[in-house]
Amino acid sequence: MTATHPTTRHLVGRSEDVPEGGRHVVDVAGTTIGVFRFKGRLYAYENVCPHQGGPVCQGRLVPRVAEVLDEDKCSRGQRFDSDDLHIVCPWHGFEYSVATGAHPGHRHIRLRDFPVDEEEGNVYVTA
Numbered sequence: 001m002t003a004t005h006p007t008t009r010h011l012v013g014r015s016e017d018v019p020e021g022g023r024h025v026v027d028v029a030g031t032t033i034g035v036f037r038f039k040g041r042l043y044a045y046e047n048v049c050p051h052q053g054g055p056v057c058q059g060r061l062v063p064r065v066a067e068v069l070d071e072d073k074c075s076r077g078q079r080f081d082s083d084d085l086h087i088v089c090p091w092h093g094f095e096y097s098v099a100t101g102a103h104p105g106h107r108h109i110r111l112r113d114f115p116v117d118e119e120e121g122n123v124y125v126t127a
């Protein structure tokens with residue numbers, strides 16, 4: 001959860017505006033927020049990359065790239081990990097897990113998150 005204390009629940013769209021594996025970017029109380037749905041769960045992050053402030057929530061969504069190792073720990077190439085969807089910041093390519101908001105190599109670098117929920121076909125962000 002964020003260090004700040006959001007207080008107001010805002011309607012940000014209909015459930016169908018946030019398809020599985022997709023995103024919906026909205027302005028909420030003066031802050032641009034990306035709402036994502038992955039494996040049926042909703043996540044909401046400020047559209048500001050911790051690197052240099054790029055519009056991270058508008059970047060490409062791609063599965064995490066994982067190294068394939070053999071029994072001797074030698075690389076046998078790479079594969080996509082469909083269990084971990086990443087947002088790729090369009091400015092310099094920093095990646096963040098949609099499910100955690102964290103950079104995969106530096107877990108202390110993370111997106112600012114917001115509470116998000118869904119009720120009767122509507123999506124709400126508390127900010």
Ligand code: FES
Pocket residue numbers: 049050051052053054055056089090091092093094
């Ligand atoms: S501002 Fe996002 S990677 Fe640099």
